[in-house]
Each structure stands twice: as C-alpha cells, then as structure tokens.
Amino acid sequence: EQNPDYDLSKPLPSNGLGLYQKLPSYGDAHFSLFMRKLFIKAMGYSEDALSRPIVGIINTYSSFNPCHANVPQLIDAVKRGVQLNGGLAIDFPTISLHESFSSPTSMFLRNLMSMDTEEMIRAQPVDSVVLIGGCDKTTPAQLMGGISANKPIIHLVTGPMMPGNFQGVRVGACTDCRSNWAKFRAGTLDIEDIAALNEELAPTSGTCGVMGTASTMACLLVALGMMPLNSATAPAVSSARLRIAEQTGAYAVQLAKNPLPPQTLLTKESFLNAITVLQALGGSTNAIVHLMAILNRHPTLAGTITPATIDEIGRKTPLLLDLKPSGENYMTDFHAAGGMPALLHELKPLLHLNVMTVTSRTLGEELALHPVPRLQSSSPLSGIIRPFTQPLYPSSSLVVFTQGNLSPSGSAVLKASASLYKHLLRHRGPAVVFSSSADLASRIDDPNLPVTPDSVLVLRGIGPVGNPGMPEAGLIPIPRKLASQGVKDMLRISDGRMSGTAGGTIVLHVSPEGADPDSVLGIVQDGDMIVCDVEQRLLSVELDEETIRARIEAKRRRIASGEEKSAWKERETIRGYAGLYAREVNGPEEGVDFRFLTATGPRG
Numbered sequence: 001e002q003n004p005d006y007d008l009s010k011p012l013p014s015n016g017l018g019l020y021q022k023l024p025s026y027g028d029a030h031f032s033l034f035m036r037k038l039f040i041k042a043m044g045y046s047e048d049a050l051s052r053p054i055v056g057i058i059n060t061y062s063s064f065n066p067c068h069a070n071v072p073q074l075i076d077a078v079k080r081g082v083q084l085n086g087g088l089a090i091d092f093p094t095i096s097l098h099e100s101f102s103s104p105t106s107m108f109l110r111n112l113m114s115m116d117t118e119e120m121i122r123a124q125p126v127d128s129v130v131l132i133g134g135c136d137k138t139t140p141a142q143l144m145g146g147i148s149a150n151k152p153i154i155h156l157v158t159g160p161m162m163p164g165n166f167q168g169v170r171v172g173a174c175t176d177c178r179s180n181w182a183k184f185r186a187g188t189l190d191i192e193d194i195a196a197l198n199e200e201l202a203p204t205s206g207t208c209g210v211m212g213t214a215s216t217m218a219c220l221l222v223a224l225g226m227m228p229l230n231s232a233t234a235p236a237v238s239s240a241r242l243r244i245a246e247q248t249g250a251y252a253v254q255l256a257k258n259p260l261p262p263q264t265l266l267t268k269e270s271f272l273n274a275i276t277v278l279q280a281l282g283g284s285t286n287a288i289v290h291l292m293a294i295l296n297r298h299p300t301l302a303g304t305i306t307p308a309t310i311d312e313i314g315r316k317t318p319l320l321l322d323l324k325p326s327g328e329n330y331m332t333d334f335h336a337a338g339g340m341p342a343l344l345h346e347l348k349p350l351l352h353l354n355v356m357t358v359t360s361r362t363l364g365e366e367l368a369l370h371p372v373p374r375l376q377s378s379s380p381l382s383g384i385i386r387p388f389t390q391p392l393y394p395s396s397s398l399v400v401f402t403q404g405n406l407s408p409s410g411s412a413v414l415k416a417s418a419s420l421y422k423h424l425l426r427h428r429g430p431a432v433v434f435s436s437s438a439d440l441a442s443r444i445d446d447p448n449l450p451v452t453p454d455s456v457l458v459l460r461g462i463g464p465v466g467n468p469g470m471p472e473a474g475l476i477p478i479p480r481k482l483a484s485q486g487v488k489d490m491l492r493i494s495d496g497r498m499s500g501t502a503g504g505t506i507v508l509h510v511s512p513e514g515a516d517p518d519s520v521l522g523i524v525q526d527g528d529m530i531v532c533d534v535e536q537r538l539l540s541v542e543l544d545e546e547t548i549r550a551r552i553e554a555k556r557r558r559i560a561s562g563e564e565k566s567a568w569k570e571r572e573t574i575r576g577y578a579g580l581y582a583r584e585v586n587g588p589e590e591g592v593d594f595r596f597l598t599a600t601g602p603r604g
C-alpha cells in the first residue's frame with residue numbers, strides 16, 4: 001500500500017493534525033513533510049506513532065530550579081496519560097525561572113518566558129500542549145504565551161513543597177523565612193539558629209508551601225478553568241501529583257481531538273471567578289499584576305477588567321482560607337482539608353458556574369463531580385477552609401486604592417488581611433523617603449534616621465522602568481532601632497512589588513512609578529504628610545496641585561540638565577533584552593507586559 005504522504009497528485013491536508021501542521025516553508029509541501037518525517041524518525045518514532053495527535057509537553061526543568069525538580073517525573077506521567085489515550089507525547093524545553101536565580105528579578109524575565117512559550121507553541125506541530133510550571137512567574141508566563149499562541153493548552157503545576165521543622169515548630173518557605181529573618185535582625189534569634197533554620201525552610205522540591213504567588217496562581221488556574229479542579233494543591237512529592245499528571249495527559253489528548261483554545265475557553269466570567277478566588281484565598285498581590293497581563297493578551301477581553309474590578313469583587317468576597325501569610329497554615333493543610341474543590345463549593349454563591357474548563361465540562365458540572373469532602377469534627381483541619389458565613393476576614397483581603405493623588409492609575413494595592421497593626425489601615429504620618437533600594441539599604445538602620453512608629457516609609461525607584469523587573473523590594477524592613485523596640489509593622493508605600501509570602505501594612509504597585517518624571521510618588525519629600533484610608537480607598541500626599549506641579553517642573557529641569565539621573569531618560573540607550581524591556585514595559589495596572597505583546601498592541 002502506498003503512503004499517501006508521497007502522492008504528489010493529491011494535496012496534503014492543509015489543517016491536519018500533528019506533523020501536517022505548519023510545515024516549514026521549503027516551497028514544496030510534500031517535500032517539507034518528507035523532510036519533517038525523516039528528521040523526527042531519527043528520534044525513533046514509527047509511522048504509527050507519527051499518525052497520532054501530538055501533545056506537546058513543555059519542560060521547564062533546570063538544576064537551578066528546585067520548584068521544578070519533579071518535572072522529569074511529571075513528564076513521564078503525562079506521557080503515560082497521553083499514550084494510554086492514543087496520542088503521541090513530545091516534550092520540548094523552554095526557559096525555566098526560579099525566584100532566587102533570575103537576577104535582577106524573575107519578573108524581568110517573565111515576559112521573555114512568555115515569548116519563548118508563545119513562539120515554540122506556534123512553531124512546532126503540536127495539537128495541544130501541557131504547560132508544566134510552578135514557580136511564581138512561570139505559570140503566568142506560560143498562560144500569557146499560551147493565550148497569544150491560541151492552540152489548546154492545559155496547565156500542570158509542580159505542586160507545593162512540604163513544610164519543614166525547626167525546634168519542633170513547622171516552618172515553610174517563605175513566610176517563615178521573612179518572619180525569622182526579622183527576628184534575627186531584631187536580635188531575638190541568634191546566628192546558630194538562623195543557620196539551622198536555613199536547612200529546614202525548603203525541605204523538599206516543589207513551590208513555596210504557603211499562599212504565596214506560586215500557590216495563588218495555581219489556584220487561579222483552576223478558577224480560570226485552565227487546570228482540573230483537583231490539580232492545584234497536591235504536594236510536589238506526592239503520588240497524587242503524578243496521578244494528576246497522568247490525568248492531565250488524558251485531557252490533553254481530548255483537547256487535541258476537540259480543540260478548545262484558550263481564547264475560546266476564557267470569558268470575562270472566567271476572570272471574575274479568578275478574582276473572587278483570589279480574594280477568598282487572601283492571595284498574592286503579584287497575582288493582580290499577572291491577571292492583568294493574562295487578560296490583556298486576550299483579543300476581546302483586553303481592557304474589560306482593571307484593578308478596580310478586583311476591589312469591587314473584594315468588597316463582597318470573604319477571606320475563607322486560613323493560610324500563611326494571611327493566616328496560620330500551609331498548603332499541605334489546604335490540600336488535606338479538601339483543596340480547591342472544597343473552597344469552590346463554599347464560594348459557589350459568588351461564582352459563575354456556567355464557564356467552560358479544560359475538561360470540556362463547565363465549572364458547575366465539575367463541582368457536581370467533586371462533592372464537598374467531609375472532615376471529622378475532631379479534625380484539626382476543619383478550620384482551614386472557613387464556611388462562607390464564618391470567614392477569617394469579612395471582605396477585601398486585597399484592597400486597591402482608587403482615590404488620591406498617590407494612586408492616580410488606580411493600581412496601588414494592599415493586602416489588608418496581612419496587615420499586623422490594623423490601626424495602620426487608617427493612618428496619617430510624615431514620609432521618610434528612600435529614592436532607591438540602594439539608598440534604603442544604606443540608611444534604613446542608621447541610628448540617626450529621623451523615624452518613629454508613625455512615620456510612613458516611602459520607597460521609589462523600584463517600578464518596572466526604575467528598577468527593571470519591578471523587584472519584590474516593597475517589603476521595606478522596619479528600621480532596626482524601631483524593630484529592637486518591638487515595632488513589627490509600619491505603613492510602607494512603594495512603586496515595587498512584594499513577595500506573595502510576605503505580610504505587613506504594605507502598599508505596592510504605585511503607578512505612575514517614581515522614575516516617570518510626572519509621578520507624584522517621585523516628588524514626595526521627607527516630612528510630607530501621607531494619608532492612607534483603606535475604608536475610603538484613599539492614598540494621598542497632602543500637597544496642593546500647585547506644589548506638585550512646581551516640584552515636577554523642577555525635577556524635569558534637573559533631569560534635562562543632567563543634574564539628576566533618570567532611568568526614564570536612559571531607556572533609549574540600553575542594549576539587548578534590558579533595553580527592549582525598559583522601552584516597552586507597561587505599568588502594573590496593565591500587567592507589566594510589553595506593549596507589543598498585548599492584544600491591543602501592534603501584533604494583536
């Protein structure tokens with residue numbers, strides 16, 4: 001029998017599955033297929049294997065990435081799921097980002113990873129793709145790229161790590177990293193203890209074991225419908241995680257045969273559900289930036305949701321999850337208490353249940369398949385997912401400031417549920433201003449720093465352009481002289497981000513950022529009075545319009561004369577990816593994405 005692929009009298013299927021897709025352009029389609037097949041056969045595949053739908057599996061393993069250490073086992077399990085269901089699984093690499101090994105900051109590289117993901121999905125003949133990721137910036141990068149490429153995708157997260165033990169108390173990355181470092185700084189933990197703790201904070205592979213950015217994004221992938229309901233919380237080192245991977249492979253084959261690309265699957269209601277879940281989790285502030293970037297990759301949804309929407313939904317959404325940093329427990333506890341299915345059942349009154357998911361069933365149908373797990377009344381886990389009517393925090397775990405001259409873009413955000421001193425949620429105090437992370441580092445512990453517990457610590461120059469990547473430097477430490485007196489929280493404001501695992505009364509994502517010559521944050525001076533009123537969603541510096549204008553004019557003159565260095569001005573002269581980043585990055589209210597990658601940008 002003759003192979004029809006070589007019958008020159010018959011045209012090749014123009015939109016066939018697998019190898020027939022997107023043939024490289026040698027001019028002659030039959031020859032292109034002939035070339036493609038001869039090369040892939042060098043990997044040992046048979047004609048039979050190559051006749052199947054192809055499920056691509058994105059491999060983000062790196063020996064620098066402990067959050068992704070289980071990726072090789074996950075790939076094996078996904079392949080099993082694909083091949084048991086009649087598909088051909090082919091894994092391929094993209095870049096891998098870990099929070100601690102992505103200098104200057106992983107956010108700087110998130111958009112690069114999204115481009116890598118998008119273009120490799122586009123370039124290769126995959127019918128559907130399993131996106132394996134986990135560490136903070138990887139899942140958003142993958143979804144951003146996946147939406148732009150718009151082939152069917154399904155996410156698989158690596159899963160959270162287990163907690164460790166220190167002096168008989170459970171500890172986990174990285175809320176406990178920060179709280180114990182603060183104790184060490186204040187002198188209540190000695191140098192031997194801090195060294196011993198270093199061995200225990202990340203005791204297994206997997207993502208940070210609290211409700212930081214990685215866990216938040218995993219839960220949001222479920223809420224968006226991009227990942228099956230049970231897939232967010234199983235530990236990285238569990239056999240459940242491997243069974244989830246196998247199941248993901250099976251769904252990926254289904255998606256290859258009945259394509260449900262992300263631009264079709266995702267609707268405005270999918271995003272509203274994700275925001276409801278974000279508020280109920282007390283999730284990471286970073287997730288707001290990522291959600292905006294993800295949304296703005298979607299051609300018809302771009303611009304339909306803003307940070308103000310997150311605030312509006314927050315006002316009617318209770319915080320239900322008692323996990324660090326807003327509460328006390330770890331991801332393994334959330335998983336054992338029923339995980340996302342249990343949380344989603346509690347949130348049902350606020351969710352749009354008719355949205356589609358990657359299983360080709362609606363969220364409502366999925367919930368019907370995952371009944372409420374029952375916990376024995378004596379179970380210590382019973383308080384972790386609170387009933388809708390007995391929340392941990394009544395509403396607005398994440399607050400967005402929509403009023404006031406310090407949040408003119410409506411992007412400044414505060415995780416109110418993680419504030420240690422609630423009186424700071426309505427506070428007026430004098431600014432102590434730091435113009436960069438370096439300035440902060442050199443002066444924050446100066447015994448002569450004129451600072452009191454009522455001062456408002458202001459840090460600028462850590463926005464997307466000012467310090468490319470917008471580092472997680474917003475957790476301004478309490479000045480040592482106050483920390484040693486027992487002060488644990490102060491009102492802090494910056495144009496940067498903060499790790500999702502951190503807590504305190506910390507306002508982030510002020511935009512326009514300080515580096516922008518027109519920024520109000522950029523002209524605040526020591527002693528200016530700052531007002532923060534969470535109830536009113538107000539963040540202001542008490543300066544009249546005229547003073548603000550005059551200070552901005554003076555600053556512009558200093559920049560023009562070269563007297564003041566300006567990251568804004570220097571952007572044009574930077575080479576390579578850093579230059580691309582500085583010139584193209586948009587603000588946190590839009591997702592800190594590159595303008596040319598958004599759906600409304602030139603390519604969309």
Ligand code: FES
Binds near residue numbers: 134135173206207214
């Ligand atoms: Fe990877 Fe925290 S460092 S999830």
Ligand code: MG
Binds near residue numbers: 099136213214
């Ligand atoms: Mg983090």
